Amino acid sequence: MNSDATQPPAQPTGIQGLWVWQEQWVADEAEQDRLIEFCRQYGFNMLMVQIHLDGGGGPSPALKYPDQLAELIRKAAEHGIAVEALEGGPEQALKENHDHTLAILDAIIAFDSTLPEDARLTGVHYDIEPYVLPAWQDLDDRRQIMLGLAQFFAKARERIDEHAPHLTLAADIPFWYDNLGEDGEVEFAGQTKNIHQHIQDICDYIGIMSYRRDATGPNSVAEHVETEMAYAEQIGKWVLPALETVELTDTPQITFFGESPESFWQTHNAVREHFADRPGFGGMLTHSYRSLRELLEGDQD
Numbered sequence: 001m002n003s004d005a006t007q008p009p010a011q012p013t014g015i016q017g018l019w020v021w022q023e024q025w026v027a028d029e030a031e032q033d034r035l036i037e038f039c040r041q042y043g044f045n046m047l048m049v050q051i052h053l054d055g056g057g058g059p060s061p062a063l064k065y066p067d068q069l070a071e072l073i074r075k076a077a078e079h080g081i082a083v084e085a086l087e088g089g090p091e092q093a094l095k096e097n098h099d100h101t102l103a104i105l106d107a108i109i110a111f112d113s114t115l116p117e118d119a120r121l122t123g124v125h126y127d128i129e130p131y132v133l134p135a136w137q138d139l140d141d142r143r144q145i146m147l148g149l150a151q152f153f154a155k156a157r158e159r160i161d162e163h164a165p166h167l168t169l170a171a172d173i174p175f176w177y178d179n180l181g182e183d184g185e186v187e188f189a190g191q192t193k194n195i196h197q198h199i200q201d202i203c204d205y206i207g208i209m210s211y212r213r214d215a216t217g218p219n220s221v222a223e224h225v226e227t228e229m230a231y232a233e234q235i236g237k238w239v240l241p242a243l244e245t246v247e248l249t250d251t252p253q254i255t256f257f258g259e260s261p262e263s264f265w266q267t268h269n270a271v272r273e274h275f276a277d278r279p280g281f282g283g284m285l286t287h288s289y290r291s292l293r294e295l296l297e298g299d300q301d
Helices: 029-042 066-078 095-113 139-163 177-184 195-202 221-235 261-274 289-297
Strands: 015-020 046-050 082-087 123-126 168-174 185-188 191-194 205-209 238-244 283-287
Touching: 015 082, 015 289, 029 066, 029 289, 046 066, 066 082, 066 095, 082 095, 095 139, 123 139, 139 168, 139 177, 139 185, 139 195, 168 195, 177 185, 177 191, 177 195, 185 195, 191 195, 195 205, 195 221, 205 221, 221 238, 221 261, 238 261, 261 283, 261 289
Parallel strands: 015 046, 015 283, 046 082, 082 123, 123 168, 168 205, 205 238, 238 283
Antiparallel strands: 185 191
16 A cells, blocks of 8 residues: 555555446547546446446347447456446335346446456446335335345346356445344344345445445444445455445535545555455445545546
8 A cells, every 4th residue: 555645555455446327428539538547547347337228118128338348348458457247226126126136237247348358347236225215114115125136136146147147246335224123134144134244245345335424433334334234244245334435415515525635544444454454345435426526636627
């Protein structure tokens, strides 16, 4: 790690990941090059790139910009940068939507099968967030939503293992699932566990939206991921804490928006240092490319 704690880590161990949402970062060649150079400059070695659909809701989803996405993956691979297909939406946890969500996964797998082995996707990454659904507030409905979420990940795991075993399966979760107590438990696969445990059992790793400015201490990144990391170490999996850089008007205290680049890197590096010797620590994620670029370079484009 860089000896200056206020600068990007020189040689970060594990994953240094970045969410990439906007389609122009895929569709435009110049923006692709800028994204790759940004990763090289700041040490990011993985991109979670949102999959955009051409036509959206039909029975046979098709990827938008497949040629451009293939080119981005090729450019990234040349520089040792992994690319995961990013998908998600709260409604995807619901059983009635599983078929369509799995059809999108099938389209991702079919696209990946057309790519050369040295420039393919490395994983599929889901950011589903079912707790924003109104039904989540009812405990009985919540348990059905959690069951549907676990069932979906199990189906996705089966699809990937059968058709694209080189791909990892990852999921983003909030840090507070473990704080729900019995209200966060659901019976699945013959076991009653907290929903975060079911997700960790199925996925290769989880990203935790541990959005705080403090690396350690009370109400910090480290405190909010400890339960999930301890469980990851029991089952031989990874946890990746995440930092936020997007403007949040309701909760400005949890984001680095408006803060200095030095403060962001100081917390980022302190989290890495804190967990450096933990086998359950897989690296760091940052949300997201657009706002981090603005934070580090003052660029609002």
